[in-house]
Amino acid sequence: MSTRTRPRAHPDDATTTYREALREGLREALTSDDRVFLMGEDVGRYGGCFGVSLGLLEEFGPERVRDTPLSESAFVGAGIGAALAGMRPVVEIMTVNFSLLALDQILNNAATLRHMSGGQLGVPLVIRMTTGAGRQLAAQHSHSLEGWYAHIPGLRVLAPATVDDARHVLAAALADPDPVLLFEHGSLYNAAGMLDPAVHDVDLDSAAVRREGADVTVVAYGGCVSKALEAAEALAEEGISAEVIDLRTLRPLDDATVVGSVRRTHRAVLVDEGWRSGSLSAEIESRICEQAFFDLDAPVERVCSAEVPIPYARRLEEAALPQPAGIVAAARRVVS
Amino acid sequence: MATAHGDTSAGTPQAKGPRRARGTATATPSRTPASAHDLDLLRQMLLIRRFEERCVELYSAAAIRGFVHLYIGEEAVAVGVHQALDERDAVVSTYREHGHALARGVPPEAVMAEMYGKTTGCSHGRGGSMHLFDAARRFYGGNAIVGGGLPLAAGLALADRMRGESRVTCCFFGDGAFAEGEFHETANLAALWGLPVLFVCENNLYAMGTALVREHAQTDLAMRAASYGMAAWAVDGMDVHAVEKAARGAVESVRAGNGPHFLEMRTYRFRAHSMYDPDRYRSKGEIEEWKRHDPVTGLADGMRASGLLDDAAMEALDHAVMEEIDRAVQTAEGAPEEAAEDLLLHVTGRHEEAPS
Ligand SMILES: Cc1ncc(C[n+]2csc(CCOP(=O)(O)OP(=O)(O)O)c2C)c(N)n1
Numbered sequence: 001m002s003t004r005t006r007p008r009a010h011p012d013d014a015t016t017t018y019r020e021a022l023r024e025g026l027r028e029a030l031t032s033d034d035r036v037f038l039m040g041e042d043v044g045r046y047g048g049c050f051g052v053s054l055g056l057l058e059e060f061g062p063e064r065v066r067d068t069p070l071s072e073s074a075f076v077g078a079g080i081g082a083a084l085a086g087m088r089p090v091v092e093i094m095t096v097n098f099s100l101l102a103l104d105q106i107l108n109n110a111a112t113l114r115h116m117s118g119g120q121l122g123v124p125l126v127i128r129m130t131t132g133a134g135r136q137l138a139a140q141h142s143h144s145l146e147g148w149y150a151h152i153p154g155l156r157v158l159a160p161a162t163v164d165d166a167r168h169v170l171a172a173a174l175a176d177p178d179p180v181l182l183f184e185h186g187s188l189y190n191a192a193g194m195l196d197p198a199v200h201d202v203d204l205d206s207a208a209v210r211r212e213g214a215d216v217t218v219v220a221y222g223g224c225v226s227k228a229l230e231a232a233e234a235l236a237e238e239g240i241s242a243e244v245i246d247l248r249t250l251r252p253l254d255d256a257t258v259v260g261s262v263r264r265t266h267r268a269v270l271v272d273e274g275w276r277s278g279s280l281s282a283e284i285e286s287r288i289c290e291q292a293f294f295d296l297d298a299p300v301e302r303v304c305s306a307e308v309p310i311p312y313a314r315r316l317e318e319a320a321l322p323q324p325a326g327i328v329a330a331a332r333r334v335v336s
Numbered sequence: 337m338a339t340a341h342g343d344t345s346a347g348t349p350q351a352k353g354p355r356r357a358r359g360t361a362t363a364t365p366s367r368t369p370a371s372a373h374d375l376d377l378l379r380q381m382l383l384i385r386r387f388e389e390r391c392v393e394l395y396s397a398a399a400i401r402g403f404v405h406l407y408i409g410e411e412a413v414a415v416g417v418h419q420a421l422d423e424r425d426a427v428v429s430t431y432r433e434h435g436h437a438l439a440r441g442v443p444p445e446a447v448m449a450e451m452y453g454k455t456t457g458c459s460h461g462r463g464g465s466m467h468l469f470d471a472a473r474r475f476y477g478g479n480a481i482v483g484g485g486l487p488l489a490a491g492l493a494l495a496d497r498m499r500g501e502s503r504v505t506c507c508f509f510g511d512g513a514f515a516e517g518e519f520h521e522t523a524n525l526a527a528l529w530g531l532p533v534l535f536v537c538e539n540n541l542y543a544m545g546t547a548l549v550r551e552h553a554q555t556d557l558a559m560r561a562a563s564y565g566m567a568a569w570a571v572d573g574m575d576v577h578a579v580e581k582a583a584r585g586a587v588e589s590v591r592a593g594n595g596p597h598f599l600e601m602r603t604y605r606f607r608a609h610s611m612y613d614p615d616r617y618r619s620k621g622e623i624e625e626w627k628r629h630d631p632v633t634g635l636a637d638g639m640r641a642s643g644l645l646d647d648a649a650m651e652a653l654d655h656a657v658m659e660e661i662d663r664a665v666q667t668a669e670g671a672p673e674e675a676a677e678d679l680l681l682h683v684t685g686r687h688e689e690a691p692s
């Protein structure tokens with residue numbers, strides 16, 4: 001540990017990474033509320049498997065930054081129990097693929113206890129985990145299963161895509177009386193950006209318009225937002241004005257922002273790193289059709305991951321994932 | 337005792353944790369005189385017994401529905417263990433939890449109304465037989481995922497540990513649950529962190545139709561629990577005094593900071609697994625043999641022998657219990673149903689209180 005230095009937000013310019021922003025959010029939560037504690041595999045001495053919690057053990061001690069044994073079900077369930085008892089635990093699961101070992105606790109307990117108890121109990125728990133592909137980690141470390149979780153009543157599902165959201169999302173999540181799942185896209189940890197000093201919180205009830213446009217609405221979330229913005233830039237050069245919406249909250253969905261945009265642009269391209277079949281993008285497409293069918297000038301297009309376990313080889317992995325070129329092509333089809 | 341369980345002896349340590357001191361099972365004698373205490377134990381066990389017998393009738397009459405799992409035969413476990421717990425403690429239970437809820441003090445009216453799916457039910461009709469909750473009594477349900485309550489118990493205990501509260505979380509589960517990963521993960525976590533959990537394994541020899549010997553390679557559950565580094569006992573779960581004594585010793589030691597303890601309660605269910613179960617996997621003879629160790633008649637006979645109970649007193653007790661259950665049924669039948677407009681209540685807490 002002594003040989004590792006603690007990365008801090010760059011002091012000279014206001015630039016920070018997504019990872020550092022998440023860490024600042026954790027630091028702030030641990031400082032401001034003594035009910036908050038962090039637990040998970042390797043969150044302490046190791047510093048978090050992706051380095052998010054590096055230095056927090058030294059700062060807050062082993063009671064509040066707790067390394068757990070490899071037992072996703074037990075420590076997620078323990079987080080639920082501690083939340084029931086009035087604590088505000090933040091549980092880290094290394095990746096969404098491993099969260100399946102805790103799926104019982106998340107679905108059968110966290111999401112249902114309030115209802116089954118007739119409103120007597122609440123589970124104010126935050127579960128953070130890494131999601132997504134792009135780092136050649138192959139088929140057991142790369143999937144995007146947040147859409148599955150977004151299926152479940154009783155949960156709130158978040159996917160911060162920017163450094164500002166990464167910085168402020170945790171406070172909002174901890175203020176929620178229900179279990180909140182926070183999906184951190186693995187390819188974003190090193191993404192750097194300027195923290196906006198004017199931003200102090202995240203509105204968890206609304207999607208964010210990241211770029212305004214008039215010809216087509218591009219909806220994305222998490223790791224695909226930057227790809228959508230890149231595509232919008234390319235489309236602008238062709239004279240196509242794309243509006244880019246970052247969903248930010250995957251459950252409950254902010255229909256109003258999405259549908260409102262589609263009513264203006266009359267066209268939609270939905271980007272989703274999940275598999276197409278039964279995906280979040282399918283749900284959004286349904287809602288657009290239900291609420292804005294007669295405003296559409298073209299069938300909705302979707303850009304999703306190919307229906308294949310994410311492969312290792314770089315070329316194959318890239319081919320499996322939504323890419324800016326695919327988004328551009330889809331946008332061209334809907335505006336033509 | 338029927339042979340299948342082998343020897344049981346209350347308060348005898350099966351094995352002890354290598355790192356933490358084992359709590360002794362010297363029972364703190366209850367403050368009430370023995371006669372009054374025994375009468376109370378008998379009343380509580382009888383209440384559970386008669387309550388569930390009424391459930392069978394109501395089920396046959398289709399007044400209550402769903403999966404209903406009876407505790408008949410196992411009453412000594414819930415009642416004995418609860419003698420050692422007090423208000424500040426927490427209880428996590430299973431789907432076979434009528435006995436646990438009643439022993440915890442959840443009013444029979446609230447439990448019965450829940451079976452009827454009424455507004456006055458202890459889960460406002462959202463839970464039914466398998467999901468009884470009572471937050472005020474720290475009764476955390478009512479979990480129908482085998483093993484699913486165990487991690488919750490560790491978390492409740494963790495919160496107590498972090499806040500320096502001298503509270504104990506008692507978690508009931510079955511011999512079948514002992515085979516689940518969630519038990520083993522939780523046992524390790526609780527022992528590793530020294531959490532104040534009392535694990536009460538109700539070994540009734542069956543997980544649905546699967547006998548203990550067909551579900552566990554090593555059937556000495558207390559010994560296996562001890563391998564996690566916690567004190568573990570096997571207890572005659574048909575003897576309420578033995579259960580109480582073991583539970584008092586274990587709770588005292590957990591409260592003293594000696595980490596989790598494990599009690600294997602060797603017991604037996606006299607009825608089928610649930611109302612759906614034709615009970616084809618065990619012999620009538622086996623059931624009859626175990627009924628000779630009925631915990632309710634066992635206690636009553638003992639009290640009779642020592643002159644603490646006579647026919648008149650027994651009749652009076654039974655009468656009082658039946659009246660209580662009649663009242664519970666009447667109020668449940670008369671209680672209002674939840675309005676369909678309230679269907680979506682209690683899904684999220686945006687407009688409801690979170691625990692503080
Ligand atoms: C995870 C899970 N698997 C299977 C079931 C179906 N099931 C309900 S009760 C039960 C047997 C459990 O046996 P045990 O833990 O010994 O408790 P008992 O019913 O004997 O009290 C099974 C298999 C379930 N509810 N949950």
Ligand SMILES: [Mg+2]
Binds near residue numbers: 512538539542
């Ligand atoms: Mg059993």
